[in-house]
Amino acid sequence: MDRVVIEDDNDGEDDTGTGGCRGIWPLRHSACTYARPGPNTRPKSKEADMMDRHLREMLNDQFNKELYSAYLYMDFADYYHNRGLHGFGNWYDVQVQEERDHAMLMRAWMLKRGETIELLPIAKPDKTITDDVDPLHFALAHEQYVTGLIHTLHDATEAAGDTDSAKFLDWFVKEQVEEEENATSMIERYDKAVADGTLEALDTELKGRRWKAPSLHVDIF
Numbered sequence: 756m757d758r759v760v761i762e763d764d765n766d767g768e769d770d771t772g773t774g775g776c777r778g779i780w781p782l783r784h785s786a787c788t789y790a791r792p793g794p795n796t797r798p799k800s801k802e803a804d805m806m807d808r809h810l811r812e813m814l815n816d817q818f819n820k821e822l823y824s825a826y827l828y829m830d831f832a833d834y835y836h837n838r839g840l841h842g843f844g845n846w847y848d849v850q851v852q853e854e855r856d857h858a859m860l861m862r863a864w865m866l867k868r869g870e871t872i873e874l875l876p877i878a879k880p881d882k883t884i885t886d887d888v889d890p891l892h893f894a895l896a897h898e899q900y901v902t903g904l905i906h907t908l909h910d911a912t913e914a915a916g917d918t919d920s921a922k923f924l925d926w927f928v929k930e931q932v933e934e935e936e937n938a939t940s941m942i943e944r945y946d947k948a949v950a951d952g953t954l955e956a957l958d959t960e961l962k963g964r965r966w967k968a969p970s971l972h973v974d975i976f
């Protein structure tokens with residue numbers, strides 16, 4: 756549902772038609788009941804719905820970090836493709852798409868709230884890979900790091916009283932549980948396949964992984 760901001764045009768008059776209450780329709784303040792905007796309202800105000808400044812910066816940073824995650828996994832995918840392990844390469848190619856999705860969701864949320872996004876430089880992945888198992892361990896450590904970032908961000912939404920952003924981030928909290936489970940499982944499956952001499956079969960299986968659209972969708976407009 757689109758949210759419409761009821762805005763005071765500072766002319767000293769009640770612009771809300773609700774006895775002086777101001778806010779965002781359809782959210783309700785305990786003392787105010789808002790009707791759909793009447794003739795004295797404008798459809799959108801950026802200022803009235805703006806995020807806490809610190810929270811905005813954190814979200815912008817997380818948007819950049821999701822793009823870095825995509826870069827990191829692209830580096831891993833390239834490593835495996837060069838090694839002829841195309842199933843593992845495919846696994847990380849799909850990870851790249853997922854991380855891009857995460858970034859695009861952050862961007863969509865900020866745009867929906869009328870925020871500007873600063874496109875910061877994306878850091879160069881700096882992991883040194885000396886063994887085929889290395890990217891799997893780097894990936895798990897990275898996901899654990901991202902989980903910490905998402906929790907810190909979630910805490911910041913609550914501190915700012917931004918319940919809409921907190922709800923938006925609930926999806927990412929759950930997503931990180933899945934990301935860590937997948938990363939852990941990949942290490943276990945790799946170790947078992949090496950021990951059993953079935954690495955080729957595992958690589959073939961991983962070629963079947965396909966990208967799926969995220970279960971969260973944010974309408975910008």
Ligand SMILES: [Fe+2]
Pocket residue numbers: 821824853854857901
């Ligand atoms: Fe992510």
Ligand SMILES: [Fe+2]
Pocket residue numbers: 824854898901934
């Ligand atoms: Fe991730």
